[in-house]
Amino acid sequence: MQTNTDTVLITRPAEDALKLQGILEAKGIPSMIAPMIKLSLVEDLRPIKEQLNQIEKYDWIIFTSPNSVAFFFEIIESEKVKLYFFPNLKFATVGEKTKMKLEEIGYRTNFVPIKFTAKVLAENIHEIEGKHILIPTSNLSNKDYIKILEERGAHPKVITIYHNLDNKIDESTLNKVKKSNLKYITFCSGSAIHSFVRQLRPVGDFLVGKKVITIGPSTSKVAKELKIKVDFEAKPHTEDGIIEAILNNKINEQT
Structure with missing residues (x-):
């Protein structure tokens, strides 16, 4: 597991998360998976x-x-x-x-x-x-x-x-998530956010210094209802949009 300050937390169901992780890491962006939901x-x-x-x-x-x-x-x-x-x-x-x-x-x-x-x-x-x-x-x-x-x-x-x-995350994985130097947290559904909040209390403390990226308006709406600040909303509302948001943020921070 990579834990540098650009690491992305993927909260999608396991199969979808692996696909996104592969795309991210092909672009040199480290990530870790903590599936918050299962289907x-x-x-x-x-x-x-x-x-x-x-x-x-x-x-x-x-x-x-x-x-x-x-x-x-x-x-x-x-x-x-x-x-x-x-x-x-x-x-x-x-x-x-x-x-x-x-x-x-x-x-x-x-x-x-x-x-x-x-x-x-x-x-x-x-x-x-x-x-x-x-x-x-x-x-x-x-x-x-x-x-x-x-x-x-x-x-x-x-x-x-x-x-x-809800996908119950085991204590070992939760501890790794809490101790990792995450920079980005990605959400692709409102249900993933609800599960995240339930499993990572107090969520406000955990989110300090991290960027929250949602896949679209309905997911952003849930985040805001739960008092979670959305830093970036994917455009287009796809995995590609999430990756683009991360890459653009990295470029902006370097200029």
Whole structure:
């Protein structure tokens, strides 16, 4: 583990964290991982199975994260549902990473908002009046945008297909985090911030001298609600935006 003053703390789920760590370290930026959340498929699949049994009624499926794509198609595969039998079904995705995940599986995205947020998607997605929209998501995802879809005349159906849970960090890892000379702390979800606050009390003392970077507006909103100062918000709202924020900060400090 590297502990110099430029070290980045990654709080994403383990698999995603390893990917981000690899990108950071390829750019010479040391990091350590402390996954604050873990993801798991819901035990009761009856609600999503019920919708899959009437998938022909849906006009759109909206995915707000790569994880929603991954879990949805895990269910699709287990249920042997063939979406290509429904050529009029369209897909909308929030963000380039979500779009890429969908394309990896073999489906084309019909709409991606200019800004990578669900709110902007809901405000700008086309031809939705009177349309039925399936939204597979997590138990903790921000659902404020659903009202926008309804106000625009759509009929959204939100189904929880995976759980976003606290990941209890072992004492050894927590002690390493507390003793490390961290400079940046990255958050990619509000739930990661909640878990972080619960596990690193008093969080205010721990954050002294460190830069907090969030992936986007909804994550920043949670941070501010919990009295955590956000130093940088990723632009674009992706891992690339997080890395760019770190690199720009390093450049600014050198000038």
